[in-house]
Amino acid sequence: MADRPAGAAGEGDNRPKLSLHVPEPKFRPGDAVDFSHLQIPEAGVQPRPDETCDPKDMRDLAFGLVRVLGEDNKAHGPWDPKLDPETLRRMLGHMAMTRAFDERMFRGQRQGKTSFYMKCTGEEATSVSASMALAADDMVFPSYRQQGILIQRGYPLIEMINQIYSNKGDKLKGRQLPIMYSSREHSFFTISGNLATQTPQAVGWAMASAAKGDSRIAATWVGEGSTAEGDFHSACLFATVYNAPVILNVVNNQWAISSFSGFAGGERTTFAARAIGYGLAGLRVDGNDALACYAAQKWAADRARANAGPTLIEFFTYRAEGHSTSDDPSGYRSAQERNEWPLGDPVTRLKDHLIAIGEWDEERQQKMDLEAAEYVKAVTKEAEANGILGHGLHHPFRTMFEDVFEELPWHLKEQSEQAIRERETKFPGGLKL
Numbered sequence: 001m002a003d004r005p006a007g008a009a010g011e012g013d014n015r016p017k018l019s020l021h022v023p024e025p026k027f028r029p030g031d032a033v034d035f036s037h038l039q040i041p042e043a044g045v046q047p048r049p050d051e052t053c054d055p056k057d058m059r060d061l062a063f064g065l066v067r068v069l070g071e072d073n074k075a076h077g078p079w080d081p082k083l084d085p086e087t088l089r090r091m092l093g094h095m096a097m098t099r100a101f102d103e104r105m106f107r108g109q110r111q112g113k114t115s116f117y118m119k120c121t122g123e124e125a126t127s128v129s130a131s132m133a134l135a136a137d138d139m140v141f142p143s144y145r146q147q148g149i150l151i152q153r154g155y156p157l158i159e160m161i162n163q164i165y166s167n168k169g170d171k172l173k174g175r176q177l178p179i180m181y182s183s184r185e186h187s188f189f190t191i192s193g194n195l196a197t198q199t200p201q202a203v204g205w206a207m208a209s210a211a212k213g214d215s216r217i218a219a220t221w222v223g224e225g226s227t228a229e230g231d232f233h234s235a236c237l238f239a240t241v242y243n244a245p246v247i248l249n250v251v252n253n254q255w256a257i258s259s260f261s262g263f264a265g266g267e268r269t270t271f272a273a274r275a276i277g278y279g280l281a282g283l284r285v286d287g288n289d290a291l292a293c294y295a296a297q298k299w300a301a302d303r304a305r306a307n308a309g310p311t312l313i314e315f316f317t318y319r320a321e322g323h324s325t326s327d328d329p330s331g332y333r334s335a336q337e338r339n340e341w342p343l344g345d346p347v348t349r350l351k352d353h354l355i356a357i358g359e360w361d362e363e364r365q366q367k368m369d370l371e372a373a374e375y376v377k378a379v380t381k382e383a384e385a386n387g388i389l390g391h392g393l394h395h396p397f398r399t400m401f402e403d404v405f406e407e408l409p410w411h412l413k414e415q416s417e418q419a420i421r422e423r424e425t426k427f428p429g430g431l432k433l
């Protein structure tokens with residue numbers, strides 16, 4: 001080896017050669033998929049400790065899998081949140097709406113109406129059900145795959161579509177990547193494209209809430225791949241040191257664009273087990289089981305509200321579709337994975353549960369799906385009247401200089417005047433914006 005210190009040549013010749021482990025996903029395109037190595041416990045078998053329990057006494061829950069919905073589509077065990085049928089139907093409705101919204105927006109991108117979209121197919125329960133377990137004014141710091149929270153909180157779909165189209169109605173004035181929503185009124189913190197930044201922000205907000213003697217808690221969502229960012233670890237440390245009233249949700253959908261979860265440490269331990277090193281409460285949950293997602297979030301929310309400490313929840317799920325409209329997963333993973341995923345589909349499982357308890361049927365489901373699709377279609381039409389991608393400038397040119405400083409500094413004033421002059425020279429009399 002060229003960089004050995006002088007005089008040391010040959011010294012280590014008898015020692016075994018070191019080797020490096022580079023993670024490799026189990027299945028690549030064309031491979032037959034077999035998920036039998038995954039340990040999936042039966043529904044109902046995980047214990048449910050008291051919300052105020054010491055993290056040491058719930059260690060095993062970071063390695064197990066909290067599941068409520070069994071093979072028989074009935075609810076089992078101590079984590080059954082015992083929601084009434086009306087609430088369950090509402091949950092199903094929000095999930096169906098999220099799916100219908102994703103379908104239409106994906107199509108809109110393919111039709112050139114927006115540059116970008118991201119679906120959350122297969123992960124609806126991790127946002128919709130979890131959000132239902134929080135209070136409407138608890139502050140959420142999501143990533144880009146939690147559109148279900150906004151839908152559950154009643155944010156108007158037209159606002160979402162206006163943002164996706166960056167049109168005249170877009171309250172963010174076209175300054176954010178499509179799908180990076182923001183709504184103070186819905187306690188929904190602006191989504192950031194810089195992965196994991198929302199996690200220390202959520203912890204900081206929760207700390208401030210506690211410092212002020214407020215009663216609102218914070219919850220954040222981050223992808224498993226993003227937990228590799230230092231920000232996530234700082235968030236865990238601050239959360240535990242100050243006993244912040246916060247929930248750290250890790251959505252382990254197995255993939256981070258084309259990198260599998262192994263690159264974020266998923267081969268070595270669970271993501272919920274990150275909690276143990278920090279002395280946080282850690283729960284590993286079936287992310288495709290809407291009742292388990294609700295119950296775990298409720299447990300963590302009650303814990304935070306009781307000043308009993310923060311919780312890290314891993315939602316074990318699967319990203320059923322591409323990362324975004326810019327991605328083609330057939331280039332890096334087996335197409336069979338989606339069908340073989342052992343935890344099924346969260347919408348189908350909740351629907352089957354409602355049917356099993358005699359509170360729903362296939363006809364009503366079809367009607368719900370159809371109504372959701374038609375509603376989204378109608379709102380899309382309405383939003384299109386405010387403009388779509390490529391149809392000119394939707395916001396006055398000068399707005400790009402506004403809203404950052406209370407008073408525009410002189411150099412930006414100069415730049416904006418120059419920019420507007422240049423525009424007028426380039427498009428004389430043509431563009432009023």
Ligand SMILES: Cc1ncc(C[n+]2csc(CCOP(=O)(O)OP(=O)(O)O)c2C)c(N)n1
Pocket residue numbers: 145193194195222223224225226227251253255256257319323
């Ligand atoms: C700091 C940073 N690094 C890289 C990226 C590019 N990037 C965007 S999404 C993504 C994958 C994230 O995967 P994961 O955290 O698992 O979330 P998922 O997309 O699966 O929901 C990457 C690498 C980024 N936006 N920010």
Ligand SMILES: [Mg+2]
Pocket residue numbers: 223224225251252253254255256257
């Ligand atoms: Mg991921």
